Amino acid sequence: MPPLSNLAARDVETLVHPYINLAAFRETGPLIIERGQGVFVYDTEGKQYIEGMAGLWCTALGYGNEELVEAAAAQMRKLSFAHLFTGRSHDPAIELAEKLKEIAPVPISKVFFCNSGSEANDTQIKLVWYLNNARGRPEKKKIVSRMNAYHGVTVAAASLTGLPTNHRDFDVPLPGFLHTGCPHHYRFAQPGESEEDFATRLAAELEALIVKEGPDTVAAFIAEPVMGAGGVIVPPRTYFEKIMPVCTKHDLFVISDEVICGFGRLGTTFGCEKLGFKPHSLSVAKAMSSAYLPIAAVMVPETWYQAMLVESRKIGAFGHGFTYGGHPVSAAVALKAIEIYQRDRIIEKAAKRAPLFQARLKALAAHPLVGEARGVGLIGGVELVADKKSKRPFLAQVGVGARVVRFAEEEGLIVRSVAGDVLTLSPPLVISAVEIEELFDRLTRALDKALDWVTHGHLAQV
Numbered sequence: 001m002p003p004l005s006n007l008a009a010r011d012v013e014t015l016v017h018p019y020i021n022l023a024a025f026r027e028t029g030p031l032i033i034e035r036g037q038g039v040f041v042y043d044t045e046g047k048q049y050i051e052g053m054a055g056l057w058c059t060a061l062g063y064g065n066e067e068l069v070e071a072a073a074a075q076m077r078k079l080s081f082a083h084l085f086t087g088r089s090h091d092p093a094i095e096l097a098e099k100l101k102e103i104a105p106v107p108i109s110k111v112f113f114c115n116s117g118s119e120a121n122d123t124q125i126k127l128v129w130y131l132n133n134a135r136g137r138p139e140k141k142k143i144v145s146r147m148n149a150y151h152g153v154t155v156a157a158a159s160l161t162g163l164p165t166n167h168r169d170f171d172v173p174l175p176g177f178l179h180t181g182c183p184h185h186y187r188f189a190q191p192g193e194s195e196e197d198f199a200t201r202l203a204a205e206l207e208a209l210i211v212k213e214g215p216d217t218v219a220a221f222i223a224e225p226v227m228g229a230g231g232v233i234v235p236p237r238t239y240f241e242k243i244m245p246v247c248t249k250h251d252l253f254v255i256s257d258e259v260i261c262g263f264g265r266l267g268t269t270f271g272c273e274k275l276g277f278k279p280h281s282l283s284v285a286k287a288m289s290s291a292y293l294p295i296a297a298v299m300v301p302e303t304w305y306q307a308m309l310v311e312s313r314k315i316g317a318f319g320h321g322f323t324y325g326g327h328p329v330s331a332a333v334a335l336k337a338i339e340i341y342q343r344d345r346i347i348e349k350a351a352k353r354a355p356l357f358q359a360r361l362k363a364l365a366a367h368p369l370v371g372e373a374r375g376v377g378l379i380g381g382v383e384l385v386a387d388k389k390s391k392r393p394f395l396a397q398v399g400v401g402a403r404v405v406r407f408a409e410e411e412g413l414i415v416r417s418v419a420g421d422v423l424t425l426s427p428p429l430v431i432s433a434v435e436i437e438e439l440f441d442r443l444t445r446a447l448d449k450a451l452d453w454v455t456h457g458h459l460a461q462v
């Protein structure tokens, strides 16, 4: 390992980084990004990378968008902070809530602002509990999520998340959080099972879980339309078509976690539109402001709002809120971002480039290291396997995903590797056709380097 630069050494001595082996990181140090423009970012040495992950699935409008910078600066000059507690308000929050209601895929009555996806999903859970207390059914409180789902890391959101790394030794999930089957055909379908049959079986599994727990105790089902951090898992055909009637039958609220899929990632404004289901409420964040500033929201229907009125009347206040929820500068930036999505037809144009992205993605399935290349819109997952025929994964200690990430960095591409050695791709929606070609050229070279490394090290062996 070459010695760490001064800045990298200071990082190692001062920061705790999420989602890294903290011990190994002391040797490798960080990749320090200094600036960005369009779909490119540059490190402290001036090396250019295609940001193949739009940061963390969020910088949909790319870097250096002067309109967003100006929206923030103008709002900061005018009113740098105001809150929404105790009946106070400000125009950016009002306008943004109106805009979200206008573009919502289902009838939405009210919007509650938060700062992150985790806070939004924590809020969803608290609202479901609050509502069912208001409706006089205090036993109906359990929440169903799915294995491999990612809904965040605060205590309730981490309990929704269905990934072992987010649970182990953190003493979550809390009681009352249930995980049903992961809708990943490649990994979990039985031999010869069609996508439709797999979806039927998953719906039956969900129903069996609800019945076993007691339908009077199960309150809600939460799902990402396409799972992101769990490995970009596109559900099998007819999945939501079959899941929704189960939820209706047992009177479960359905929450769509649109934190990644919202604002165009799948080619429609909201992911549930692409997947064809109608949730009761939605969580949004990330691309809502193109991540120029943090902001998230929970969008709720009138029935929820009516129950919230009942409960807050009884208690005397709606006792939930974050200091920075609906921050005026973040709200002004989100409003501008949505204006740009609409004015410049960003989502429509991204949907037009999706076939090229998906064609290049799916062509990777021919690579000797790739078990499955999957995706929809401008999101993709590339699952690396030691043996394509048996789908046998690499041993975790080989760290093949992390190694491809490093080879990709050498090639000038930022991608991520998530659990199960799945490379994830989610570039800014403003990526051009030429840049998509370049992204996949760079990724292919990284995979070829990884193949050499695997072959010479005999790393695919058991």
Ligand SMILES: Cc1ncc(COP(=O)(O)O)c(C=O)c1O
Residues within 6 Å of the ligand: 056, 115, 116, 117, 118, 119, 121, 150, 151, 152, 153, 224, 228, 229, 257, 258, 259, 260, 285
């Ligand atoms: C679908 C989904 N929900 C929730 C979250 C949590 O968001 P945050 O990291 O802003 O708390 C994420 C983060 O990646 C996500 O992908």
